[in-house]
Amino acid sequence: MRRRQALITLGGSLATLGGCAAVADSAGPSPTSNAMEPQVDIILDRRTRALVDGDEDAWLSAVDASNPALVARDRITFANLRQLKPAIARYRRLATPPTAASPGRYASSLPRTSATYEVELAIQLPEVDSAPAAVRLRYVFGRVDDTVTLVDVARPVGADPTEDQPWDSVPLRIHRRAGVLLAAQSGVTGVDALLTAATRAAREVRRAWVGNPASEAFAIFVAADRAAYRSWYGGLAPSWSDGITVPAPRADGDTPDGRFAGVRVAVRAEPAGGSAYNAIKRQLGYALSVAMLSADPELRALPGPAGETLNAPLWAVEGFAAYLVARDSASARQRLRTDLRAARRATDQEPALPANTGFYADGAREANAALGCSVYEFVAERHGHDRAVALHLAAITRRTPDPQPPAAALTAALTAAGLIDDPAATAFAAQWRRYVQRA
Incomplete structure (x- = not known):
């Protein structure tokens, strides 16, 4: 599969x-859309030009005027995008075949001839994006008085x-x-x-x-x-x-x-x-x-079993974010210590980094993030903040064909960051556990 x-x-x-291929709606008329596709492309090109020109009338010209909710939604979108001032903003119809349409977010009924098209907005926010980013839209077009019109926005699949x-x-x-x-x-x-x-x-x-x-x-x-x-x-x-x-x-x-x-x-x-x-x-x-x-x-x-194949350990991603917050927040540091103590009371086992699966389980996510954070705090205390950042980069960018157990991933990252020369990381693991227990 x-x-x-x-x-x-x-x-x-x-x-x-x-982000997968489109799935047809479960109900609705069969799409009879081939004749609409040239007009759909024209409408999308007009939207792109309208954004550049600041022409709201052109933007709304193909929107079903009898649907006030849809018109209001499109006015909001136009005003917001104009404020965002994207360096690039362009609409295009994707090659995915149109699917049958049923009433979605803004319409209670649809024209007899209607279909759902996969549309992409390529948008690049200045200083934020390094390239145009993809936004997916599922536009429903139909014939209203023999004119191809945007009649609804389909719900996500x-x-x-x-x-x-x-x-x-x-x-x-x-x-x-x-x-x-x-x-x-x-x-x-x-x-x-x-x-x-x-x-x-x-x-x-x-x-x-x-x-x-x-x-x-x-x-x-x-x-x-x-x-x-x-x-x-x-x-x-x-x-x-x-x-x-x-x-x-x-x-x-x-x-x-x-x-x-x-x-x-x-x-x-x-x-x-x-x-x-x-x-x-x-x-x-x-x-x-x-x-x-x-x-x-x-x-x-995540969440769910699929998280087992995530090639970035959650203890690293979540732990580093918590570490950054705690660097200049006494209250955040105290909360992390509280979470570590709660984790220690909940089990008789020695501290161990959590696997991705179940990381966000109720009653566990705070302690799991605190355990990840403690690795960076421990490294920063012993070797300095720059080395903690080097460890983090090694932990999240090291690609492996299969997910590694947390301890193995940590050992590989420590080695890549030049923090240990012991292949088993035995000394580091023992010292980190004592650090957690003291917390």
């Missing part, structure tokens, strides 16, 4: 993502983070500061404080990254309410998370450097932990790691 293409999201979690972009769902206010593009949902209060927190977090994670590759700016989308936050990026954000980090695949599918086009971060305006700075900084820590991960389409994701 052909494996589905997958990407990663981090938000305190990894989530299984789509599975969870796909290239769908349900924040700019398609809610009005945004765009703010730019050094190293940050912050897009806040209308209704978010305290934007100045959020901007200050985001700018500081971006500055600090860059300093901590000691010159390793990163984008010039981070794109951070801020939701005013939980409902909006949970609907973004295919609804992949876990119910317990305050943020989610999503890699953006390249629009052309070509990855000459083996990496993603960019990264998107989404956070709630009022994180449960109370500190917007810590919540944003944690997500930017994920973003640094994502920038170094391979965009291999066969990369698997």
